[in-house]
Amino acid sequence: MAARKFDVRAYPGFAYITALCLLILYVPLMVVSVYSFNSSESIVVWEGFSTRWYADVFVGSESAKFKVAARNSFFIAVIAATVATTIATFAATAMIRGGKFRLRALSFGLISLPLMVPEIVTAVATLIFFSSIGFERGILTILLAHIAFCIPFAYLPISARMQGIEDTYEQAAMDLYATKRQAFTKILLPLMMPGIISGFLLAFIISLDDFIITNFVKGAGVETLPTAIFGAVKQGIKPNIMAISTMLLAFSIVMVTISYFVSKSGENK
C-alpha cells in the first residue's frame, strides 16, 4: 500500500487523542442513555435497571404535554422537510442544469448562507419579520421558519448527487423523443432520488430537533418536543427527560443511518 507512510495511526499519541475526542463527544450521550433506564427518581444515583421512565413518558403526569409536543414536532418536520426538499430539488436543478446564468455565484451563496449565519441571528430576524408584518405566532410561524432554514440542508445532498449525473442522460432522453419535462421526470428525477431522500431525511432531523428558532417564533402555548423538554427541564431534571432524549437520539441515529445508506447506494449505480 503506497499510503502506508502517511498512515495517521503511525503518529505518536494518535490513539490517546482519538479516545479523548470520542470520550468528550459521546460520554454525555451514553450517560443520558444509561441513566434513562435507572429505576431511581434521582438523575445521578443508580439504583437498578428499569423502564419506568419510558412508561412515564407515555402515561405519566406530563405525558399529555409531551404527546401534543411530539405530534407538533413530527407534523412540522414532515411538512417542512417535504416543502424544503421540493424547493431544494428545483433549486439544484436550476443551479446545476441552468447553465451560466447571471448572479449564479450569488444564488449559491444565498442558498447556503443560512448554514453559516448564527442560528440566534436567524431566530431574532425571523421573529422581527413575523411581528413586523403582524403575523400571529403559532404553529404556522414555526412551520414557515423551519421550511426556510431546512432548505440549505436539503440542498446540499441533492446538489452533490446531481453534480455526479452527466447531462448526457437527459440529452439521450430528449434524443429519444422525450420532452424536457419527461426527461426530467423519467430520467433525472429517478437518478437524483438517493440525493433527494438523503436531503429529506437530513431536513427532517434538523427540523425535528431545532430549538432556538422554534423557541423564538412559536406562539404561547404551542410546544414542539425540544421546547417542551426545555420547559420541563426548567422545573428540574427528571429521568423521564432522559428517556425522551434517548428516544430522540435513537430516532436520529436511525434516520441518519438510512440517509447514509441511501446516498451510498446511489454512488455505485
Next chain:
Amino acid sequence: MPQDITNAIDVRQAVKRYGDFTALKTISLSIHDNEFFTLLGPSGCGKTTLLRMIAGFEDVTEGEIFLYGEEIENLPPDKRPVNTVFQNYALFPHMNVLENVSFGLEMLGKSKSEARTRAGEILELVQLSQFGARKPLQLSGGQQQRVALARALAPQPKVLLLDEPLSALDLKLRKAMQLELKHLQRETGITFIFVTHDQDEALTMSDRIAVMSAGELQQLGDARDIYEKPANRFVADFIGETNLIDVIVKSKDGDRVLCEFPNGLTLTCDAVDEMDVGKTGHMSIRPERMKLHQTQVEAENFKGKVVENVYAGTDVQTIVHLQNDMKLAVRTQNSDTGKAMIFDPGTDVFVDVEFGSARLLAS
C-alpha cells in the same frame, strides 16, 4: 434554395460560434441517403459540434440544416427523427436493457407492449436477447455499446448519429464492432453519420469521409480518394503516413510539374493544385509507393544511404538519407519479393518513386 430530398442531410453554410470562439467556420456538405458517412478529424476540429448540431444539442449560429428536404435546425432534439449513440453510451442506469431500448418507442407514443416487442426484435439483431432484464452496469463494455446501438435504432430514425462509439473498446472488439456496424447499416438501410478521430476506423467503414480540421472541411471523398489523392498538406499528413517535403515549382508540362527539393534534387510529379513556376508547395509521397534498388532503374531515382530499418510485422520501414541531410521513409512489404528490396543500414541505394504517386499540394 431548393433542397435535394434524396440527401439525408444537407448542411448549408452552417457556422457555430461560442462567444468569440468559432468552432465551425461556414460548413456546407450533403450526406446521401443510405450512406455510411464519417466525420474524421483530430479532437477539437468541430466534428462532434457538427454532429450535435444535427442532433439538436447545439444551436446553429448561422446557416441551415435539412433532413430529407425538411429544415430542422430550429427543432428541439425530441422533434428530430434522428437518434444518437453517445460516446459514453448514456444508458439509463435505473432501467434495464429492455426498458432502455423501448424508451424511444414509448416516448413516440407506442403502447408498452408494442414497444417491448419491437425492442426485443432489435435486441435480437444485436445478439443481446437474453440480457433484456439486466441493468446496463451488469454488462461488459462491448455489450453496453450494442445496447446503446439498439436503443438508438429501435425508433427507426431516418439518420443514426454515432459519436465515437467505439473509442472505449479494446482493439479486437473495436475491429469486430466496425464490421458489425457496417453490416447493420446495410441491413437497416438507415443513413449513418459516424464521428471519429481514428483514420483506420474511417477508412474501413465509410462510404464517404469528410476530413475536418480547425472547424473547416478539408476534403470530402471516399476512402481511396482521401488516402491516395489528399487535397492538401493536412489531409496527406493526417491520413496514414507520408513524406512531406517543401518544394519549389521549376517548370510545368501540362499536369506534370518539375519540383525542386531543398537539397537540390528534382522530381516530376502530379500537381493537385494549379501552381505557377517559382511558387513553393508541399510534396507528399507515401512510404509504400517507393522502392529501394541497388542500381539505378529510372532517370529520376534518388541516390541515398540506408540508416535504419524498423520492423513492423507486415512491413519494414526504412529511413534513407539523401544528399544534404534529407530523409525519406520507405515502407517495404515483408513478403518474398519485398525482402529482396530491404537492405542493411549503411548500404548505398537508389530510391524509385512510383510513377504518379508523388503529389504536389499548394497548401
